[in-house]
Ligand code: URA
């Protein structure tokens with residue numbers, strides 16, 4: 066079973082969102098609280114894809130509203146991109162976590178889960194038809210470009226792909242939070258620089 070078994074007949078964002086809420090395309094529907102579908106304008110010229118919802122996204126039902134979302138917002142702002150004019154989603158739409166005391170610790174989705182969930186992302190791209198596609202981190206990039214893709218080697222480049230007129234990959238904003246505090250400023254600047262490439266395409 067994959068998300069493909071739950072796709073609605075008519076592909077519109079409201080129909081997709083409603084159908085995804087009942088998805089049981091992989092075991093993660095029992096792990097996360099709710100499906101966190103993408104959000105943004107149906108006619109957005111850019112789509113940004115993250116990995117999967119985190120703890121706060123899982124509670125809110127919205128993508129990129131927690132700590133990584135704040136880094137993302139800050140970087141978008143610095144690059145001159147208005148978040149309300151783009152569409153933001155994730156490669157996997159349920160939060161995968163493990164308990165550590167009272168905390169819910171993020172666990173990286175595996176290839177089976179990424180593959181099971183990909184039909185939602187493909188449907189979002191088919192409906193929004195963005196001119197520019199931005200893959201945030203290895204999970205999003207590998208889900209759509211193949212497992213051999215390396216963000217570290219190709220970040221900020223315009224990639225050869227049929228997914229959109231312009232496709233690019235960069236780091237995940239949470240990597241800036243996880244990195245050494247002394248590297249934070251430089252890592253954020255490099256992320257903003259990759260997003261400035263995107264801003265020029267819009
Ligand atoms: N990390 C992601 O990849 N996506 C979110 O929505 C939040 C954190």
Ligand code: SF4
Pocket residue numbers: 067068085088089090091092093094100157158159178181182183185
């Ligand atoms: Fe469906 Fe994706 Fe959630 Fe798995 S992670 S149940 S495929 S929405």
